[in-house]
Amino acid sequence: MEEQRLRKALRQYTVPVPRPEQKAMTKLLASKALANKPLTQGKPFLQRLRELAAYISPTTWILQAMVLLLVLSGLTGSNGAQLFTTFSIVTPLLGIIGGCELIRSYGHNMWELEMSCRHNLRSIFAVKMLILGCVDFFVLGAAIFITGLSGTKFALTAVMILVPFNLSNSLYLWLIVKLRHRCTNYVLAGTGVFLSLIMLWINGALNQTLFAKIFSQYMVAVPILTASLVLLIAAAAILLRSSGKGYNKWNYI
Amino acid sequence: MELYLNHISKVYDTKTAVDDVTLKLGPGIYGLLGANGAGKTTLMRIICDIQQATGGRVEYDHEDITGLGEEYRNVLGYLPQHFGYYPDFTAYKFMLYLASLKGLSKGYAKEKSLQLLEEVGLMEVRNKKIKTFSGGMLQRLGIAQALLNDPLVMVLDEPTVGLDPKERVKFRNMISSLSSDKIVIFSTHIVSDIEYIADQILVMKSGRIMHQGRPEEITKEVEGKVWECRVQGKEVDRYVAEYNVGNLKHEGSDTVLRIVSDEKPMEEAIQVAPTLEDLYLYYFEEAGEEQ
Numbered sequence: 001m002e003e004q005r006l007r008k009a010l011r012q013y014t015v016p017v018p019r020p021e022q023k024a025m026t027k028l029l030a031s032k033a034l035a036n037k038p039l040t041q042g043k044p045f046l047q048r049l050r051e052l053a054a055y056i057s058p059t060t061w062i063l064q065a066m067v068l069l070l071v072l073s074g075l076t077g078s079n080g081a082q083l084f085t086t087f088s089i090v091t092p093l094l095g096i097i098g099g100c101e102l103i104r105s106y107g108h109n110m111w112e113l114e115m116s117c118r119h120n121l122r123s124i125f126a127v128k129m130l131i132l133g134c135v136d137f138f139v140l141g142a143a144i145f146i147t148g149l150s151g152t153k154f155a156l157t158a159v160m161i162l163v164p165f166n167l168s169n170s171l172y173l174w175l176i177v178k179l180r181h182r183c184t185n186y187v188l189a190g191t192g193v194f195l196s197l198i199m200l201w202i203n204g205a206l207n208q209t210l211f212a213k214i215f216s217q218y219m220v221a222v223p224i225l226t227a228s229l230v231l232l233i234a235a236a237a238i239l240l241r242s243s244g245k246g247y248n249k250w251n252y253i
Numbered sequence: 254m255e256l257y258l259n260h261i262s263k264v265y266d267t268k269t270a271v272d273d274v275t276l277k278l279g280p281g282i283y284g285l286l287g288a289n290g291a292g293k294t295t296l297m298r299i300i301c302d303i304q305q306a307t308g309g310r311v312e313y314d315h316e317d318i319t320g321l322g323e324e325y326r327n328v329l330g331y332l333p334q335h336f337g338y339y340p341d342f343t344a345y346k347f348m349l350y351l352a353s354l355k356g357l358s359k360g361y362a363k364e365k366s367l368q369l370l371e372e373v374g375l376m377e378v379r380n381k382k383i384k385t386f387s388g389g390m391l392q393r394l395g396i397a398q399a400l401l402n403d404p405l406v407m408v409l410d411e412p413t414v415g416l417d418p419k420e421r422v423k424f425r426n427m428i429s430s431l432s433s434d435k436i437v438i439f440s441t442h443i444v445s446d447i448e449y450i451a452d453q454i455l456v457m458k459s460g461r462i463m464h465q466g467r468p469e470e471i472t473k474e475v476e477g478k479v480w481e482c483r484v485q486g487k488e489v490d491r492y493v494a495e496y497n498v499g500n501l502k503h504e505g506s507d508t509v510l511r512i513v514s515d516e517k518p519m520e521e522a523i524q525v526a527p528t529l530e531d532l533y534l535y536y537f538e539e540a541g542e543e544q
Contacts, residue, residue: 043356051353057341109337113398115303116331117354118323124354 092168092195099172260309272460284451285440288537330404340384388415409439480522
């Protein structure tokens with residue numbers, strides 16, 4: 001009896017089932033409240049990409065577009081060997097633009113502030129590299145696809161383009177990490193030009209240039225061989241650095 | 254809430270920038286007083302997890318800040334001594350950029366940025382490029398960005414540089430209003446800033462914390478070492494060369510010197526109550542002489 005009385009009393013306090021429109025309104029109000037909440041638990045990665053992309057310098061995009069258009073324009077009327085030469089020269093230079101965007105943090109002395117933020121400098125570098133790298137990848141991929149259509153072997157084309165691209169970018173990153181504030185746009189540009197000369201030599205085009213006419217073949221080869229050795233050492237250093245101590249290394253001055 | 258610096262050291266080749274510093278900091282305002290090269294900036298960078306200590310560790314609520322990572326930076330607000338900016342950014346865009354890096358939601362970031370720009374008196378120039386700003390305006394922008402995420406730990410390196418007296422008073426009031434539930438550490442050469450708002454003073458010299466305490470406790474270190482002397486015109490230069498003169502005031506044909514010295518500089522010297530500035534001169538004038 002007592003139990004029945006209690007059940008009857010409790011039934012009076014049952015919460016009514018919300019209607020669909022009430023549920024929708026609750027969700028809307030909750031999302032608005034969340035939008036005004038100070039700190040997010042964790043932003044979706046795509047949102048972070050979109051937000052940071054808005055702050056990449058317009059000059060970077062313009063220069064990127066110019067170089068890529070130059071590459072694509074070089075495709076017209078070129079045969080297989082000339083294509084390889086064109087791509088090999090240009091791909092090291094493409095990474096310079098991205099590298100210059102990264103070192104803006106040091107050049108404008110923003111690195112301290114950025115390092116102290118929740119999404120710190122390491123994260124900013126990674127996201128910027130991803131944004132710029134994706135753009136380069138899609139355009140280069142299109143270029144590879146086009147050369148594939150002209151009958152050149154796809155895999156060989158990919159190797160001739162992507163290997164110098166990735167190696168040169170690895171070298172630029174190593175320079176940025178190693179030199180920090182001392183790594184200026186000139187350092188990256190000089191390195192890029194040097195790498196382009198190496199690619200010219202590998203493609204056998206350097207011997208036919210004016211440079212080769214002035215200097216003997218051996219004199220041309222020595223700096224290029226030295227540069228090749230430096231590149232190998234840089235690659236080894238990058239591999240050795242990825243030993244799991246990344247966080248502390250980035251915060252080490 | 255507690256920040257614990259546990260035997261922090263930082264050594265660059267042969268130079269020791271921070272030498273075995275151990276501090277326990279609870280909510281309040283801490284003024285870090287030291288001459289150039291004392292190690293203040295290095296210590297602050299270590300606290301902000303920007304620089305790696307050679308030895309020791311910094312703990313926030315009993316957890317190593319290097320392990321906390323994002324969690325710690327979430328509650329951190331930092332204003333560096335040499336404050337950089339992207340010149341093509343406007344003040345408002347700069348605030349939104351840093352708000353984005355601090356993980357603030359878009360709606361809140363816009364509201365908070367405008368509120369802070371209003372508080373620091375930059376609302377009217379919010380859409381102007383930062384490269385057009387004066388030094389004082391830049392410093393105010395720096396203070397504003399440090400407050401974006403309502404930090405629980407605020408580290409301000411020379412925050413009053415470039416501010417005029419009115420702006421410094423405003424800054425002091427702003428900081429004083431924050432201190433009740435936050436740990437605020439700021440360094441400055443302007444002794445009056447520390448005197449007026451710091452709950453505790455940390456005196457740093459050659460990488461070590463020499464003294465820690467309230468302003469009235471700290472100044473006891475130089476009690477009995479501050480003198481006022483009245484000298485004739487010709488003797489002023491001799492006393493200035495020989496002693497640590499904190500103040501020089503002409504009164505008719507005489508000059509009144511405020512001297513900080515272990516021994517009595519002259520027979521007629523009168524002992525006076527020390528101030529924080531006298532303490533600074535006592536400790537850091539010696540460093541200047543050594544250099």
